[in-house]
Amino acid sequence: MRPVDLGWIRVFVEVAAVGSLSAAARRLSLTQPAVSYQMRRAETELGTPLLRRVHRGTELTEAGRRLAEILAPAVAQVDTLARDLRAAPAPRVLRLHTDFAFSALWLIPRMHRFRARHPDLELQVIATQHTALRELGPGDTAVVFGARSQIEGPAELLLRECVVPVCTPAFAEAQGSALDRAPLIHLDNSGAAESWFTWARYLAETGRARPAAPDRGLHFNTYSLVIEATLAGQGVALGWRGLIDTMLSRKMLVTAGPPLTNPEQGYFLVQPGPVTPAASNLRDFLLEESASPDVAGLAG
Incomplete structure (x- = not known):
């Protein structure tokens, strides 16, 4: 089985957090079509819908919820590590x-x-x-x-x-x-x-x-x-x-x-x-x- 392409992870985590493709796009400094594209990539990779359209936004499917529970803490830990590494004094x-x-x-x-x-x-x-x-x-x-x-x-x-x-x-x-x-x-x-x-x-x-x-x-x-x-x-x-x-x-x-x-x-x-x-x-x-x-x- 081929490995999953993970380039969409941060976009998915942001959409899951704010419940809106447009809001996620603004926070990531991306266009709304770019965010939509990344979500389609994620669903193609996993072979199942991760989001469903609702009034004025999106909500997670059951598969999306399970995926967000895994990825949101991991992305937060990466961000924390990046801040620590950047703040550390260079030799x-x-x-x-x-x-x-x-x-x-x-x-x-x-x-x-x-x-x-x-x-x-x-x-x-x-x-x-x-x-x-x-x-x-x-x-x-x-x-x-x-x-x-x-x-x-x-x-x-x-x-x-x-x-x-x-x-x-x-x-x-x-x-x-x-x-x-x-x-x-x-x-x-x-x-x-x-x-x-x-x-x-x-x-x-x-x-x-x-x-x-x-x-x-x-x-x-x-x-x-x-x-x-x-x-x-x-x-x-x-x-x-x-x-x-x-x-x-x-x-x-x-x-x-x-x-x-x-x-x-x-x-x-x-x-x-x-x-x-x-x-x-x-x-x-x-x-x-x-x-x-x-x-x-x-x-x-």
Whole structure:
């Protein structure tokens, strides 16, 4: 048996309530012929008359009365639910723009704490290789890597740049005294000028000479891949403190050289404004997390 077409239900319930096709049409902002058509559809669907004409209106047949007893409460419940849903506050959406490394290695492990503190806020993370600050909208937040002098407008330091060579414990044990000659894992810089520590700069500033033989390392254009290769035991990478501290504390990685800090550069929090109350909540959370004990020492 085919299912009954229910598109006529509200019209029928209205006619049953007011006892008039014309009155129902006025209340539903329909024409009287449109209401008559819907009633004919209902009677065709059910195969029996639902209304009978009386002086100045209509009245329900026995079948119509039984149907109205079922449908009137159901339509009223739907209307009540619709009012409740429309009155409920829409979730406040926060947009956080940042790079792949920060979102994957620093933000995601902490997001559950933000959601527990602000269950009414919906956080949308937009990860790109380079965030265009001029394209941020009202209420947007960005966490960008670079030097403070490169950022226009207000910016707050979250993590100062501090790098340290890292590898897996198994890789360090296998290399032993030959660790200084181990393959290096590089994060390639697409810009003309170096915007972060490279292996060449790190080795030069720490005075750690390398053999003249060609480097047998790997090159990646995203830091997440650098870390994946390091965790796979493919070589030694520069670990950005703050991004890899959890891996160090869990002994997934170990240090393989001294740290090097750039006090003028790091991850900065930017909110171009106007800053909404929800965006202020996000700002407070990010600053608190960057200063919390489990990330102590990130600033070098």
